Structures are given as C-alpha cells and as structure tokens.
Amino acid sequence: MTRHVCNGPRRLVRVGSALLVVAALIAVSAVSASAASSKRGPAAVAMFEGRAIDLASGWQGAQSCLVWPEVLTTVECFSSEAGLKTRVVQLGGTLPGQSARSASSMPFTSSGGGATTASASCSSFVRLYDGVFYTGASLWLSSRSTWLNLSSLGFDQRTSSFKIGACSAYFADYSNGGGAWYPTWATQAWHVAPWMASGWDNDVSSVFIS
Numbered sequence: 001m002t003r004h005v006c007n008g009p010r011r012l013v014r015v016g017s018a019l020l021v022v023a024a025l026i027a028v029s030a031v032s033a034s035a036a037s038s039k040r041g042p043a044a045v046a047m048f049e050g051r052a053i054d055l056a057s058g059w060q061g062a063q064s065c066l067v068w069p070e071v072l073t074t075v076e077c078f079s080s081e082a083g084l085k086t087r088v089v090q091l092g093g094t095l096p097g098q099s100a101r102s103a104s105s106m107p108f109t110s111s112g113g114g115a116t117t118a119s120a121s122c123s124s125f126v127r128l129y130d131g132v133f134y135t136g137a138s139l140w141l142s143s144r145s146t147w148l149n150l151s152s153l154g155f156d157q158r159t160s161s162f163k164i165g166a167c168s169a170y171f172a173d174y175s176n177g178g179g180a181w182y183p184t185w186a187t188q189a190w191h192v193a194p195w196m197a198s199g200w201d202n203d204v205s206s207v208f209i210s
C-alpha cells in the first residue's frame with residue numbers, strides 16, 4: 001500500500017516586519033485653485049512721514065505698511081498700526097471687524113460658502129505681523145489673484161502671526177508661490193493665528209489672496 005505523502009512546500013509569505021510609511025501621500029487639496037502667477041511685484045518704494053523709503057532695504061522705523069494699489073499709487077507706511085487704520089478709514093475702506101462680527105467664532109469656513117465677488121482687491125486685508133499675538137511691525141495686503149512677494153516689501157520671512165480678511169489666502173515658503181504652502185485650512189477667510197504652525201515662524205515669503 002502506497003501512500004502519497006504530499007510534501008509540497010507551503011509558503012508562508014511573511015510580510016516584512018517593517019511597515020513602510022509613505023509620508024509623501026499627504027494630499028495637497030488646494031492645487032486645483034488656478035494660481036495665475038504674475039511676475040508683477042508690488043512697488044518697493046513707500047511713503048513714510050513725507051519721504052520715500054525703499055522697503056526692500058528696511059522699514060526705517062515704520063511700524064505698519066499699507067499695500068493697496070487699487071486705491072493708492074504708492075505703498076504707505078506709518079509709525080503705528082493705529083495710524084494705518086486711520087488712513088484706511090480716510091480712504092473709504094473698512095477695517096476688519098467693522099462689518100464682520102462673526103469672524104472670531106468661525107475658525108473654519110463651510111465648504112459651500114465660497115461666494116466672493118471677483119474684484120481686484122479684497123474687501124478687507126490680510127494682515128501679517130512680525131511678532132506673535134499680532135505685535136511688532138505689520139503689513140496689510142489686499143491685492144487678489146497674484147503672488148505678492150514679501151522680499152520686495154521688506155517683510156520676507158518675518159511673519160510670526162496673522163489675520164486673514166474676507167478672502168482666503170495661501171502662504172508659500174518661497175517667492176511666487178514656490179516651495180511648500182502653509183496649511184491651507186489655516187488661511188481661510190477670517191482665520192486668525194496668534195502664532196505660526198510648526199516650522200513656519202519667520203518663513204513665509206509670498207502670499208496669494210484668492
């Protein structure tokens with residue numbers, strides 16, 4: 001009597017003990033936003049206390065600068081943010097918070113509510129601060145649909161806190177939107193940040209207001 005002993009090898013395919021983590025799978029969800037980058041940079045020359053200063057080579061004592069090319073022919077700087085606010089009101093602008101009381105209680109915007117009018121400037125400003133908790137020198141920006149390079153404004157890699165206005169924005173590591181982008185969920189309309197996300201303190205080089 002013969003027995004067939006089937007000795008076929010059973011292969012246990014063992015998955016290697018190391019689990020590969022593919023860190024590069026972090027989806028950048030906002031790529032679809034059409035970013036028509038323009039090489040047109042904002043003017044580096046600003047008016048401060050009656051004289052022209054070159055922002056790219058330092059603010060020379062100015063504490064707050066207003067970049068509003070849709071209204072002003074040059075950038076204007078002030079010795080305090082209060083002075084800037086007075087100027088904005090004088091020019092017929094609205095200060096953030098004046099008409100939008102719901103801002104502070106809305107850390108996120110609903111995905112369906114992206115209705116913003118497509119004008120050249122946002123109805124309220126993106127405000128960047130050199131210090132945490134909105135202290136130190138501040139830069140107010142309003143121009144939409146173009147990358148604003150902060151180096152030409154003397155504010156490259158200085159942002160340590162910020163307030164977004166009525167229009168969502170993107171912050172980039174390099175000029176013209178290059179390099180990594182600041183977490184886009186954190187720069188939606190009305191978002192404020194008393195300090196930067198990890199790794200982003202004094203790191204923002206360009207800003208896009210959508």
Ligand SMILES: [Ca+2]
Pocket residue numbers: 129130131157158159160202
């Ligand atoms: Ca800073």
